Amino acid sequence: MRIVRDSSEDEMVAWFLRGELASDRFGPRLRAELAAAGLPGELLTDPDLGDEAANRARRDLLGETRGYGRQRDVFDEDFPAPADVHWIRAELSPVELARVRYIEYSYWNELSGGSRLPADAARRVRDGVRVFGVSNQRFVDAAQAVARGVRFAPLILAGPRLDDLVCVEGHLRLTGYALAGFPCSVECLVGTADTMGRWAR
Structure with a gap:
């Protein structure tokens, strides 16, 4: 990184x-x-x-x-207080990006087959798996944009350590990178806090 x-x-x-x-x-x-x-x-x-x-x-x-700062939704009661999170801009290599997990949420759990890893989700998308009847076309479109060299907004990631990160915002883009085979390094906003472990589990 x-x-x-x-x-x-x-x-x-x-x-x-x-x-x-x-x-x-x-x-x-x-x-x-x-x-x-x-x-x-x-x-x-x-x-x-x-x-x-x-x-x-x-x-x-x-x-x-x-729910930011209100202990609900994405930023639930397990997400640390804003003042406790240290944010950086960082460039993640393809290998590092492949280790980022989806947030704990039913759709992403199902799409990834329970692993919450984008590479597993990409394999299931290629196999034609549709979760809750939702089309996968948006992932295909994102992957094609990645292949064309389109630069997306930075992913927002968080976790207790820089080697233990969960996607906070940008799940569609992360899946697009995975479906394209993680062809490049990606700049991200990364937040860490010692107390992030429970949220990032």
């Missing part, structure tokens, strides 16, 4: 929301919450990390939509 630089909670929140904004599943609710709060779209599409009021608004938005 090549550490690029230190990152921050605010950068993680900004990238998480940008990833969700592009999601067919989570984007509509995020846009609705943004509109209900009277906030401009640029808060997410062009974040200014030097603006503390904007950072606070993004944290509140992520709390409302995904």
Whole structure:
């Protein structure tokens, strides 16, 4: 793993929301919450990390939509307090990326055959396994984009150590990399905390 630089909670929140904004599943609710709060779209599409009021608004938005700082959803009671997590930008090699696990969630558990490893999910996608009747075309599209050299937003990963990481945001992109055979190193936002072990189990 090549550490690029230190990152921050605010950068993680900004990238998480940008990833969700592009999601067919989570984007509509995020846009609705943004509109209900009277906030401009640029808060997410062009974040200014030097603006503390904007950072606070993004944290509140992520709390409302995904439970950040509120001990629910992705950031449940086992996720450490934000102040306890150290964030960095790092480049993971294909081998390191292949060891990243999906979050503990029924869909990803089933897609990976219980291992929560993206390479296993990719094999099952190639075998035509469809989980809960959901099409795999989005994974195929992502893999084709990877093969064309498209650069995705950084994955957001977290765990108790740099060699024990779980995907927080970017499961579709991670699966696309796996389906493409992990052809390249990938820049990620990585958060670690000694108390992350229970969440990352």
